[in-house]
Amino acid sequence: MSQISLEGMAFYSHHGYYTHERKRGNNYIVAVSIAYNMERAADTDELDDSLNYEEVYTICQAEMDEPRHLIESVAKSVAIRIRRKFPDSGRIVVTLEKLKPELGGAVAKAVVRYELA
Numbered sequence: 001m002s003q004i005s006l007e008g009m010a011f012y013s014h015h016g017y018y019t020h021e022r023k024r025g026n027n028y029i030v031a032v033s034i035a036y037n038m039e040r041a042a043d044t045d046e047l048d049d050s051l052n053y054e055e056v057y058t059i060c061q062a063e064m065d066e067p068r069h070l071i072e073s074v075a076k077s078v079a080i081r082i083r084r085k086f087p088d089s090g091r092i093v094v095t096l097e098k099l100k101p102e103l104g105g106a107v108a109k110a111v112v113r114y115e116l117a
Contacts, residue, residue: 001035001036001037002035002038002039003034003035004033004034004036004038004051004053004056005032005033005034006031006032006053006056006057006060007031008029008031009029009031009032009057009061010027010028011028011029011030011061011064011065012025012026012027013025013064013065013067014026015028015064015067015069015070015071015074015098016069017069017070020102021102022067026098026100026101027098027100028096028097028098028099029096029097029099029109030060030064030078030095030097031093031095032056032060032078032092032093032094032095033092034051034086034089034092034093035089035090035091036051036086036089036090037088038050038051051089055085056085059078059082059085060078062081063078063081071096071098071110071112072112075095075096075112075114076114076116078094078096079092079114079115079116080116091116091117092115092116093113093115094113094114094115094116095111095112095113095114096111096113096114097109097111098110098111
């Protein structure tokens with residue numbers, strides 16, 4: 001099993017438990033790692049035989065555009081949609097970082113990591 005990853009996907013989204021968080025929005029960084037068998041794609045050099053990471057990005061973008069209370073929910077939804085799109089994929093790991101969360105003090109980021117076996 002091989003792996004494909006998208007890292008450093010930047011979004012401005014409106015997630016947050018509190019109304020003011022959802023209203024103002026915040027900056028987020030998303031990374032996705034997907035295990036899959038890339039032998040056929042490597043042999044044929046054809047996109048149809050690969051896991052199209054443009055489609056993975058589109059899934060991430062759609063989920064980041066939908067406001068949620070918890071970033072945990074967003075990360076899980078991303079993983080589930082990727083699995084539905086690519087049912088032959090192996091382990092999927094979604095890492096979602098909320099930059100400078102409003103916690104009453106200086107915090108660089110809050111990070112969740114969701115794994116779907």
